[in-house]
Amino acid sequence: MPISMARRPAQYRNLGLGAVVLALAAPAHASEYKPLRFDEDWSQVCDKVKPKCWHIGESATLTLGANARVRAQHYGPDNFGIGSGSDSYVLFRGLAHGDLRVGKHVQAFVQFGAYDEAGRAGGPVSTDQSSPDLQQGFLAWNGDMFSFRAGRQEMTLGTSRLVSVREGPNIRLAFDGVRASWKQGSHRIDGFTFRPVVNKPGAFDDTDNKTQWLYGLHASLAPESIKLLKLDLYWLGYERDQARFAAAQGPEHRHSFGARLFGSKKGWDWNVETVFQTGHVGDQTIRAWTVATDTGFTFATLPWSPRLSLKADIASGDKKPGDGQLGTFNALYPNPTYFSEAALLAPGNIMDLQPAVTIRPIPSLTFLLGWNFLWKHHKADAVYTPPAPLVAIRETIGTGRYIGDQIRLEGTYLLDPQWEIRAAAVHFRVGDALIQAGGRDVTFLMTSLGFRW
Numbered sequence: 337m338p339i340s341m342a343r344r345p346a347q348y349r350n351l352g353l354g355a356v357v358l359a360l361a362a363p364a365h366a367s368e369y370k371p372l373r374f375d376e377d378w379s380q381v382c383d384k385v386k387p388k389c390w391h392i393g394e395s396a397t398l399t400l401g402a403n404a405r406v407r408a409q410h411y412g413p414d415n416f417g418i419g420s421g422s423d424s425y426v427l428f429r430g431l432a433h434g435d436l437r438v439g440k441h442v443q444a445f446v447q448f449g450a451y452d453e454a455g456r457a458g459g460p461v462s463t464d465q466s467s468p469d470l471q472q473g474f475l476a477w478n479g480d481m482f483s484f485r486a487g488r489q490e491m492t493l494g495t496s497r498l499v500s501v502r503e504g505p506n507i508r509l510a511f512d513g514v515r516a517s518w519k520q521g522s523h524r525i526d527g528f529t530f531r532p533v534v535n536k537p538g539a540f541d542d543t544d545n546k547t548q549w550l551y552g553l554h555a556s557l558a559p560e561s562i563k564l565l566k567l568d569l570y571w572l573g574y575e576r577d578q579a580r581f582a583a584a585q586g587p588e589h590r591h592s593f594g595a596r597l598f599g600s601k602k603g604w605d606w607n608v609e610t611v612f613q614t615g616h617v618g619d620q621t622i623r624a625w626t627v628a629t630d631t632g633f634t635f636a637t638l639p640w641s642p643r644l645s646l647k648a649d650i651a652s653g654d655k656k657p658g659d660g661q662l663g664t665f666n667a668l669y670p671n672p673t674y675f676s677e678a679a680l681l682a683p684g685n686i687m688d689l690q691p692a693v694t695i696r697p698i699p700s701l702t703f704l705l706g707w708n709f710l711w712k713h714h715k716a717d718a719v720y721t722p723p724a725p726l727v728a729i730r731e732t733i734g735t736g737r738y739i740g741d742q743i744r745l746e747g748t749y750l751l752d753p754q755w756e757i758r759a760a761a762v763h764f765r766v767g768d769a770l771i772q773a774g775g776r777d778v779t780f781l782m783t784s785l786g787f788r789w
């Protein structure tokens with residue numbers, strides 16, 4: 337992969353390199369690592385993982401941890417070649433945290449991050465690069481049934497379709513605000529009010545984005561009388577000072593009402609999510625919706641335990657611009673790699689089908705091969721791309737409906753509980769919707785090495 341290794345100040349990488357040294361100093365406990373590091377509680381094994389964990393007095397423990405990632409990727413070309421050419425670059429991420437637990441309920445969590453980019457055409461974008469800064473920092477009360485968390489924190493909901501930590505880009509998404517939770521058994525209800533954090537390139541200068549506001553309620557239910565089904569119900573309020581869609585622009589005030597039904601039995605697994613949105617953008621009334629499904633069957637008795645699956649999704653678009661009603665779905669803060677690691681498209685005005693097969697030659701090695709076919713929901717609307725929530729490729733307004741198809745091959749190898757290698761190759765063949773806008777086929781390649789301690 338032709339990656340340009342432009343020289344950058346070494347301090348951007350120091351945090352990640354230091355974390356690597358720490359990772360080698362303590363034993364790994366695979367069951368303790370979680371995607372959101374503040375959810376981990378090492379206090380029960382504190383004496384076994386020194387120097388990672390220390391007792392402080394009789395009732396407190398302090399746990400240290402770290403994450404780092406190096407990710408190299410190539411787009412040939414970027415943005416389907418519309419106004420851009422091929423691009424290759426490397427992303428560096430280093431995170432280090434401290435987690436203080438006092439008694440059974442009090443928690444103070446702080447995480448610092450440093451990020452660097454090398455080789456991107458035109459220089460780094462806003463999610464690429466930053467001097468050391470506060471990634472997370474909050475105080476929490478974690479009771480048996482009720483919990484409360486105030487400060488800067490990451491959050492993901494359900495399958496990350498509408499709220500995600502944004503793992504693909506270099507800088508993960510965090511929010512400033514408060515979150516309160518109630519849980520009993522397998523049931524949980526969360527209420528929150530947040531503003532997303534805006535990355536600034538200097539040291540310790542990130543602030544909350546006062547032009548955006550996310551608030552809502554999210555309930556996860558697992559009725560004992562229906563053991564095969566689990567249910568998420570949620571309402572999300574979203575406001576931003578300035579939105580721009582193909583058919584509307586202006587202040588956006590949007591409400592999302594969603595439900596997700598999921599479960600598994602005898603090799604089958606299923607996940608169905610539907611969302612209806614209302615509100616307004618400028619003087620346009622919002623009437624948008626989405627339905628997303630992922631159904632699969634795992635042949636557990638066959639070698640490599642193959643899973644055959646089918647994803648089918650619709651995210652509504654705008655049928656008739658200028659009629660006073662906006663039909664374009666807004667996925668808010670989505671996982672940008674939902675369709676593939678290439679993150680070429682955003683879930684707005686889109687329909688897709690994706691059959692796939694996943695295999696595990698050994699427990700620590702996973703491969704996925706998928707073929708994704710994509711169309712516009714409405715021809716009059718545009719094709720939308722990341723960054724979040726979505727950006728209209730204005731040249732595609734009114735072009736054909738078929739966006740194209742992409743073949744993706746992704747692999748993950750867990751060397752041990754701390755080290756992970758990932759790779760992906762995607763080839764996107766453009767259809768009429770992009771060809772008529774001057775788009776070209778895209779080849780995407782990615783490799784990454786990550787660790788956690």
